[in-house]
Amino acid sequence: MNRLSAAALLGALLALPVAPTFAAEREPYGIGLEGFAYPYPVNMLPLVNDGEQLRMAYMDVAPAQPNGRSVVLLHGRNFPSSYWAPVIKTLTDAGYRVVVPDQIGFGKSSKQQGDLHFDNLARNTVALLDHLKIAKADIVAHSMGSMLGVRIARAYPDRVDHLVLTAPIGLEDYRLYVPPTPTEKIIENEDKLTAEGYRKQLEINYALKLPPDQVTPFIDARFNIKGSAEYPRWLHAFVASAQLIYREPVVHEIPLITQPTLFVMGADDHNAPGRPNAPEALRPKMGHNADLAKALAAQMPNGRAEVIPDTGHLVFLEAPAKYDELLLGFLRSHQ
Template sequence: MNPRFLAAAALFGVLLAVPLAPTSAAEREPYGIGLEGFPYPYPVQMLPLVNDGEQLRMAYMDVAPAKPNGRAVVLLHGRNFPSSYWAPVIKTLTDAGYRVVVPDQVGFGKSSKPQGNLHFDNLARNTVVLLDQLQIAKADIVAHSMGSMVGIRIARAYPDRVNHLLLTAPIGLEDYRLYVPPTPTEKILENEEKLTADGYRKQLETNYSLKLPPDQVTPFIDARFNIKGSAEYPRWLRAFVASAQLIYREPVVHEIPLVTQPTLFIMGADDHNAPGRPNAPEALRPKMGHNADLAKALAAQMPNARVEVIANTGHLVFLEAPAKYDELLLGFLASQ
């Protein structure tokens, strides 16, 4: 195994202790729709919230460093990943003295699955409510994939709460509505219901240009498919599909040039992820997902932004190139 994978695997701890998933869905031990049964690397707490009149709970990890430097970092996860996948980055940051707050956004991971639609304004507000609860006046935001769309909305709506903004393999760098026609929710539900664990693995490997060994991908398959054994799976699936519609219906690309905080894009050179591309007309598909180039074009319009592209990495750049990612992460957070 490549040595750079060994370092990341060692830091996964409990997460990578999850055994390889059985091939048959019937053999899978079911998780609850709050990922009950799926281990996280640090204790999980719950914050009560109300979104659009619905009582919800937001799960989060609050990890203290041994030697605090007085600063806090919020890690924002992507759509297809529980926040537990940040385990190596949590350790890097706490070792450097940062307090690390790692929420599961409402609709994801161990948080509540709401009945209605998801909105980036709500997710951003929920995150700021969490900071208020933890008495954190200002934080650095480090986000991945869809989490970057949340991070951008936080930086725009609550600029005085954000010190640095680091966007890791972000999506939302283009307006997918310009390429993909609207897709009915019921059609997405039908497609997701048909997906198998093997099909999902192939989907992740293809869409995200993964450079990880199979055993590091397996926890993500478990987090998605062991829920099928839950009696509440239909509610989980509808929330998951709502997140796909969220990405499509609420673009943030038009706001990115307006972000004033110091911003770093860390891109995987091989990451061409573009949500909804299979539903786009064939002639338009090649125009989507040029993410590193899109990041460079957007950074050039921003007052204080730069782009770093890591060669031979895909969408999970912080797990695929941990040493380089950590170097860029810590250097950026230490900058003024």
């Protein structure tokens, strides 16, 4: 065993509060999540962003009895698109074709060298629709993916039938509360985070109601990558998404969306990216997400907000029956 792999193994042993025999069996994932299983076959779409050759991973899941409509699922920042598996089944059972991309910089897609921009991610997603010959789709998005969903709906209104924003972030302009944070500082903080620290971060920030075994795959997807020789490149790409959320607010565009839009909020979800870096006096003003969604929906020509009690940020996993009822009812009522 060379010095590098020995150090990686030691790091894994120290980071995991489990028996060494189990820890030794953990194989590092590649930065394209090689080794991490997705629920459906994954395809790749070649793209060029800012002169860089990239590949966008996606799942394209056909229903047994098509209803002629397509749904695009947009993932959040801290999750691979595989976490949409229950929603994919719900939608395909109802007759929808479901397209589930990993955005550039995430999951099994390429990790870019430069910054991320919502305009690029929106163009990439529309390029995927073009590739699949889908003229118009319903967009169902979660967390950071909802910020992207807003950008797509505004930039390409003729490509979006309906918009479902699931526990969205970006319902406020974080620049009003949080001072700019150097990329190097965010990289430093992310790099020293442990697996157990990350679990606690998810539990606190997202008010998770899930049992620990359901959270473990998210921990694995984040921390098994640390064993990859390309981990520094993955880390840079991941941190670029934190700066994306901060630098490119979409809240000012939300009232301008004309498509029928449904916010599905967890009542206990007070996630507010960057809040620890805000002045202490401003932190309590951030993250009132359910109230923000209701206020924004009231400003929209076709907006509606639903709040699910006793639910946090992962609302579609924590309250699946109620979420599915709201989702399908909304899509069907606007056919």
